[in-house]
Amino acid sequence: MPIHIVAEAVSNLPSFPNLLYIFSCLVAAIYFRAWAAGRSNPRDRDMHGRTVLLVGGFTPTGLTILTQLAERGAQVVAITPKLADPLPQLIIPTLRSTSGNELLFAEECDMRSPASIQAFCTQLIKASNGTGTNSEPPRLDAIVFVHEYAHIGTMYGASPSAKETDAEERERRSLGTFLMSTLLLPLLLRAPPERDIRIIDVINPYYAAALTSFDPTTPLKSKTVSISQLEGDRSLRSLIFARHFQRVLNALASPAAPPTDESLKHVPVTPPTDSNISFVTTCPGFSRRETIAPLLGASGKSTLGMLLYMLLYPIIFIFAKSANASAQTPLYTLFMPTAMRSRQEDVPNIKGGNLYRESAVVQLPTQHGMLLMSEESIGRAVWESYEKSVEAWKKREDEEVKAAGLEDQIGNTTAASPSAGSSGKMKES
Numbered sequence: 001m002p003i004h005i006v007a008e009a010v011s012n013l014p015s016f017p018n019l020l021y022i023f024s025c026l027v028a029a030i031y032f033r034a035w036a037a038g039r040s041n042p043r044d045r046d047m048h049g050r051t052v053l054l055v056g057g058f059t060p061t062g063l064t065i066l067t068q069l070a071e072r073g074a075q076v077v078a079i080t081p082k083l084a085d086p087l088p089q090l091i092i093p094t095l096r097s098t099s100g101n102e103l104l105f106a107e108e109c110d111m112r113s114p115a116s117i118q119a120f121c122t123q124l125i126k127a128s129n130g131t132g133t134n135s136e137p138p139r140l141d142a143i144v145f146v147h148e149y150a151h152i153g154t155m156y157g158a159s160p161s162a163k164e165t166d167a168e169e170r171e172r173r174s175l176g177t178f179l180m181s182t183l184l185l186p187l188l189l190r191a192p193p194e195r196d197i198r199i200i201d202v203i204n205p206y207y208a209a210a211l212t213s214f215d216p217t218t219p220l221k222s223k224t225v226s227i228s229q230l231e232g233d234r235s236l237r238s239l240i241f242a243r244h245f246q247r248v249l250n251a252l253a254s255p256a257a258p259p260t261d262e263s264l265k266h267v268p269v270t271p272p273t274d275s276n277i278s279f280v281t282t283c284p285g286f287s288r289r290e291t292i293a294p295l296l297g298a299s300g301k302s303t304l305g306m307l308l309y310m311l312l313y314p315i316i317f318i319f320a321k322s323a324n325a326s327a328q329t330p331l332y333t334l335f336m337p338t339a340m341r342s343r344q345e346d347v348p349n350i351k352g353g354n355l356y357r358e359s360a361v362v363q364l365p366t367q368h369g370m371l372l373m374s375e376e377s378i379g380r381a382v383w384e385s386y387e388k389s390v391e392a393w394k395k396r397e398d399e400e401v402k403a404a405g406l407e408d409q410i411g412n413t414t415a416a417s418p419s420a421g422s423s424g425k426m427k428e429s
Contacts, residue, residue: 029318036319038285039359041328045335047074051139052334055079055111055180056147058087060289060323061202061330065144066104068331070095075103079120081110111147111176112169114394121183137190142198142334145177148238149202149284149326151294153227154305167221170234174219175393177201178241178386181279188277189252196338198350199279201242202330205286205357206232211369216240216381219389227295235283237382239355239364240372242281244379246353249275278352280333284326285357292320332359 052069056062057078069076080088088106096104109120127138152173153166181199188197210232213220220233253275286292289299296312297305309316336350354361364370372378 033318037321037325038328041332041335041359043332043335043337045072047072049073049075050141051075051077052142052144053077053079053140055109055143055145055177056149056202058091059146059150061149061284061287061326062144062146063091064323064327065146065330065334066091067095067099068327069334070099070101070104073101073103076105078104078106079109079111080106081108081112083108111180112172114175114179114390114397117176117179118183121180124184125187137187140184140187140191140197141195142200143181143184144330144334145180145199145201146330148173148177148234149204150290151204151231151292152234153230153294154297154302155227155295156297157304167230170230171219171389172393174234174238174241175386175390177238179390181245191276193253193276195276197277198334199242199245199277200330200333201238201279201281203235203238203281203283204231204291205235205283207235207239207283208232208365208369210236211364211366211372214372216372216378217385219385236372239281240379240382241386242279243353243373244376244383245279246275247376247379249277249279249352253277274339275352276338278338278350280350280352281355282329282333283355283357283362284321284329286320287323287326288316288320289323290326292316329356329359332356 047069052074054062054066054069054076057066057076058080062078066076066078078088078092083089083106092104092106096102107120108116110116124138124140152169153163158166191197206228209226209228210220213225213229214233214236216237219237220230250273254273293299293305293309296308298309299305333350333356337347339349348361351361355364356362364373
């Protein structure tokens with residue numbers, strides 16, 4: 001009986017040309033899948049004794065970074081909007097158990113609220129080790145912003161109110177990074193100059209789409225432009241801000257110019273100094289969960305979006321990255337050596353202000369893109385634009401809080417009025 005089954009199966013095999021065609025398709029799929037996954041992180045680093053602040057640590061890419069840091073012994077503080085959420089309550093104890101690292105914590109900070117960000121940063125800055133003159137600021141070796149990476153908005157069928165909500169969300173994510181970076185800057189500057197500190201901002205891959213329409217003073221909010229331009233404007237703005245932030249850090253690290261003497265024939269020149277704080281941006285590329293799914297509307301409650309995602313999943317699986325693959329470039333910038341500590345000349349070192357993609361430094365396309373990154377005036381304009389937007393953001397939140405408090409008072413008064421009237425009638429009766 002088995003012989004007959006095997007003979008029947010062999011006789012029904014496709015012809016040799018068809019087998020060759022199937023084999024070629026499988027090889028091509030495997031090749032394109034490996035190519036789309038990008039380069040793996042070639043670096044490794046002992047993270048024991050180092051503290052990392054992870055913003056967006058409970059996103060797919062953030063969870064991968066959190067797991068890798070936990071396995072290497074780092075102390076990680078993962079930011080979450082609410083500590084009562086079930087995800088951090090499940091993830092943190094599980095990672096402590098599986099990695100054997102007890103230095104994993106979740107702290108509450110809502111990146112959509114300037115008051116929450118300011119309260120968290122103030123509390124962190126005030127924390128110190130020791131007492132009196134021997135007190136030291138809390139150690140912070142790296143800040144990783146992953147919350148900006150996820151795509152915002154769908155490619156079809158968005159209502160005007162949904163587009164307005166998406167625009168506000170884009171602005172909040174960028175302003176959250178700006179506000180936390182600037183508020184924590186005094187803490188980072190108080191660290192010893194020999195300490196290697198890194199700020200890593202993970203951005204979406206659409207930055208090239210906004211090169212032609214970029215205005216450093218005003219974020220793109222037009223309802224007539226494509227979703228790729230809107231996302232690209234947010235990404236490009238973060239890129240330019242990171243480059244200008246590095247200029248500020250290097251200027252603070254450079255020694256002051258010595259006083260000049262009229263009798264001297266040559267004016268002494270002080271060479272610029274690179275800061276021990278490196279602010280870099282990383283682009284993981286297109287991921288399945290955080291780029292393609294939101295773009296198709298599959299990350300919400302859209303039935304059409306889920307159907308599209310399921311129908312296209314074979315193509316998405318081949319050409320889009322997993323969470324593990326999208327975390328490779330941020331991990332690469334975390335594990336790269338610095339110029340002061342690298343012992344091999346042929347090993348690339350971390351360089352503040354650069355954009356990293358596929359574990360390598362990349363430049364913006366076209367001369368105009370490189371001009372945007374190199375012009376200090378453009379970086380200053382983006383910085384000032386963020387400052388104005390943060391002030392408006394704080395004012396809006398204050399007005400919303402006051403309005404909510406007023407509504408509560410009106411609701412309490414309305415709820416109390418019928419009972420007062422009824423009690424009066426009871427007394428009259």
